């Protein structure tokens with residue numbers, strides 16, 4: 001029976017480190033700040049960003065959450081981003097995803113200054129990550145690596161299989177695992193015989209957006225299973241992994257909720273600290 005990878009075991013340690021750095025910056029006269037732009041009014045997106053903002057305030061950050069009506073065009077959002085780029089009072093900028101479909105996501109993400117891009121979705125930051133010289137690293141990918149490290153999971157030489165190839169999770173985490181000398185396979189919706197690959201995984205990272213899709217048949221005995229999925233099934237949050245079915249086979253497994261997501265928010269604010277250091281060096 002696999003052990004559960006409880007993010008809450010390290011959240012206090014990480015929060016203490018973040019708070020300490022926030023205090024240090026404040027003592028130098030720099031109040032670290034994050035500007036969040038959310039377009040449209042999807043209730044679940046709003047709930048997430050409100051919770052995230054509260055967490056930031058609790059950690060000592062100045063967080064500004066701007067809710068923008070969908071009727072406001074992309075042009076005005078770009079103007080706002082440019083204004084925030086130029087403001088010395090703004091360290092990090094984040095635009096909530098997904099954006100309404102009328103918006104060109106690439107042009108919005110491209111507008112954010114790479115030095116304020118705490119999500120690390122700008123092509124500059126994506127590129128730096130791919131060449132092994134990361135500037136910012138996407139928070140979810142950092143959270144996954146942090147869980148593996150905190151549980152002492154060896155990555156070098158292991159077969160790591162990533163299910164899902166998104167720019168937000170799959171590609172960045174594959175890149176980080178590769179940098180840590182895993183043999184990495186990336187699977188996706190068009191992969192023929194997915195189980196053939198996942199059954200070879202020593203480390204299985206699942207980010208496919210399908211509730212409980214990964215059952216015990218997909219998992220090798222003793223594998224470390226990281227579930228990045230967050231799916232609402234009749235009002236209950238479940239992952240992409242069938243937790244109860246897979247746990248007996250895994251050596252370690254993350255719960256949903258209580259796993260990757262918990263650390264993601266902390267890593268995001270750690271990225272804001274990095275942005276604050278760039279910004280205070282500049283001014």
Ligand SMILES: Nc1nc(=O)c2c([nH]1)NC[C@@H]1CN(c3ccc(C(=O)N[C@@H](CCC(=O)O)C(=O)O)cc3)C=[N+]21
Pocket residue numbers: 045048094095096097098119139230237256257258259260261262263264265268
């Ligand atoms: N530009 C942008 N950046 C993002 O980082 C981003 C985004 N857009 N759009 C929405 C998604 C979603 N996301 C989550 C992060 C943490 C939890 C989280 O803390 N989850 C906890 C609590 C879940 C609960 O109980 O509600 C858990 O998994 O245990 C959830 C969701 C970041 N996102």
